[in-house]
Amino acid sequence: MLILITISASIGSFLSVIIHRVPSGNSIMKPASHCPKCREKIKFxxxxxILGYILLRGQCRYCREHISLRYPLVEALAVILTLLIYRVYGQSSAFLLYTGLAYLLIAITFIDIDHFIIPNGFIVIGLIVLLPTQALGWLPMHWGDGINGSLCFAGFLFAMGIIGQFILKKESIGFGDVKLGLxxxxxxxxxxxxxxxxxSFVSSAFIVITTIARGNAGRGTKIPFGPYLAIGTLATLLTNLPGGGNMIxxxxxxTMF
Structure with missing residues (x-):
């Protein structure tokens, strides 16, 4: 378990690099991690x-510039999701694939929040993993069910985008969300x-209504939908039962029948 925590925390640290650099087109491999203010390289x-942030008290060792709380948050989120997914799926191919999907959704969530985009590169990576995975039967479903799921998810989002465009006279669901739905x-x-x-829609409605009620947003406020797709997907995966079926x-x- 300690090995799992260490690996997932390290991946979470790398996800922070991806979140910060990919939208601006910078390399995720170089330069090495450094303070954005004084440019000093961060010691190993x-x-x-997580531990490094705590020991430094959230400050750069050299210039005392504040370090965003997002870094340990992303790392902790990667660890928590990894452990929760392991609890549901155990040592299986599904665990590896769904954990990888969770990491992808973490990166997409924060990039969409910051920039209102879902990079095409992430969609390509998802497809590269998904297609052979379905063909080889590494997921707990028939490949035909996966195709139907893709058509259902993406098709519904596309339809809602058309309806939203017609009613609101502006883009309501971006095409990046539709591609992610695939x-x-x-x-x-x-x-x-x-x-x-x-x-996804229930969580987004709750957050939007709450935000508007508190006066933090209005009718013209732009709201990213990627994070809610991530919430809906992860909540679904984490409520699956080991023997099959889903708790919800x-x-x-x-209840209904």
Whole structure:
């Protein structure tokens, strides 16, 4: 378990680099991590995920510039999601694939929040992993279910985007979200795609209504939808049952029928 925590925290640290550099077109390999103010290279001991931030008290060792809390947050999020996914799927190919998907969604979430974009490179990576994965049967579903899931997820988002454009007279769901839907639906399958979409829209509606009620947003405020797709997808994956089925879907049918 300690090895899993160490690896996932390190990946979380690398995700922070991706989140910071990819939107601006900078290399994720060089230069080495450094303070954006004084440009001093960060020592290896200071770059230890989570612990380095705590020991430095959130400041650069050299110039005392404040270090964003987002760095340890992303690292902690990567660790937590890894452990939760492991708890559901154990030592399996599904664990590796869904954990990789979670890391991808972490990066997409923060980039979409900052820049309102979902880089095409992430979609390409998702497809490169998804297609052979489905063909080789490494996910707990038939490949045909994955295709139906992709069509369902992306098709619904595309339709909602058209409807939103017609009603609001402006873009409501970007095409980047639709392309992401292709990936998510392929990993989830048809039934779980419906649940993930439902949870995505419910979570977005809750946050938007709460934000508007508190006076922090208005009708013209631009809101990224990628984070809510991530929430819906991860909530769906984490409520799956080891023996098959999903806790939320099971609860719904017990309650309604």
């Amino acid at each position: 001991s200071d770059n230890i995920p 990936i998510l639906g392929g990993f989830l399958g048809m039934e779980l795609s419906v649940l993930a979409l439902y949870l 879907i099971n609860w719904y049918f017990r």
